[in-house]
Amino acid sequence: MTRVFALWLLLVLPLLAQEGSSTSSDLDGACALIKAGGLEEHLKYLASDELEGRCSGFPGNDKASEYVAKHFEKIGLKPIVESKDGEKSYFQPFKVGGRATRNCLGFVEGTDPKLKEEIVVIGAHHDHVGKKGQPNAGRMDNPRGDKDDTIWNGADDNGSGTVTVLEIARAFMEGKVRTRRSVLFMTFSGEEFGLLGSKHYVSKPALPLAQTVAMINLDMVGRNGDKKLDVGHVATADEWTDLIQKAAEAVGLAYKTTPLTPPYSDHASFASKNIPAIHFFSGFHEDYHRQTDHWNKIDYSNMEKIGKFGLRLLVSVANLDHRMEYKGRSGPASRRKIGIRFEELGEEEAKELKLPEGQGGVRITAVSEGSVAEECGLKEGDIIVELNGKSLPAPGAQTEFRKILRGVKDNTDVPIVVLRGGKRVELTAKWEK
């Protein structure tokens, strides 16, 4: 032991002895540290042209993970990944399409002698879809010009979730929040190529999955500040609803919950291992996966609120008396993939489209390459109003759509009716075994 370390111990031992889990005033103070300005500062960099859209396996993405790791180090999180030279690292390397990339992990130990063996994960993916000339994991062109812009900056997707996790972590550490369970802050790479970073983590976890008790995922939390935040996948544990309500009330956040969401972000990788895992999502918008997803379109004050909400929720899960029990099934939509992202049609829009009373639809916001949806001719912008002979209700079109999808049989023709440019178009989809 060096002298400096011994002196340090003498100074901090009395403090350590008093340390327990946080009081509510500690938490209020910590929450106050999360500020819109801080979020904006991080995001201006992560979504700048210099980072070239953060495509996994390319220098812009490496710069993003470097930035995250530096931040983790600065605020005092512990590196826990065993690297080849025997040192501990913030990086967990893996490969995307043969190219090296990495997740970032920063750890803080819990205060309870027993419960500290359990881990709560909070994370967000830091990668995006890159720039022209790089492998395309979902780049879409902006229909309103701007064709000269060759960089998909991904401010909302998912610079927003990444910087919110950075600020939650900083507030946690600088605000001296201590929780009974341990907390692992993570940012993932490879999400846009199919949740590759989080899948890698759950296949090679740095800490035992059997002791990983919950996961909170932030993916796209920077837009639609006037709408309710969607907290999805809450059916993965009975406790979520209550804990979410308390945390949201404390910060005055408007939210709604979705029982199970399709496996479209990293929480799904954790849920697939029977870990209660939820997802914060502020909704799609016209810049989604386009060059125009820029930092100056983000609602930073709403994101500040989401950050405070996230910190409170994290602390309440990490201090819970009992361990949450996994309740969800791995999302039903994962078993019958259609390959679209969609959102429920609003009441006003349904009226404008002259849909009969009580009928609704889902609007397609993205179609994946090589999917059933693409094969049968579904297009972005289409509004699905009927699936397999059943019309979709309003409200509840999304839920019904997933339910019908679940009941579809292999190798049968499944009729789909969409509204495209105001006209009814009939298509046929088939799921081959």
Ligand SMILES: [Zn+2]
């Ligand atoms: Zn994306």
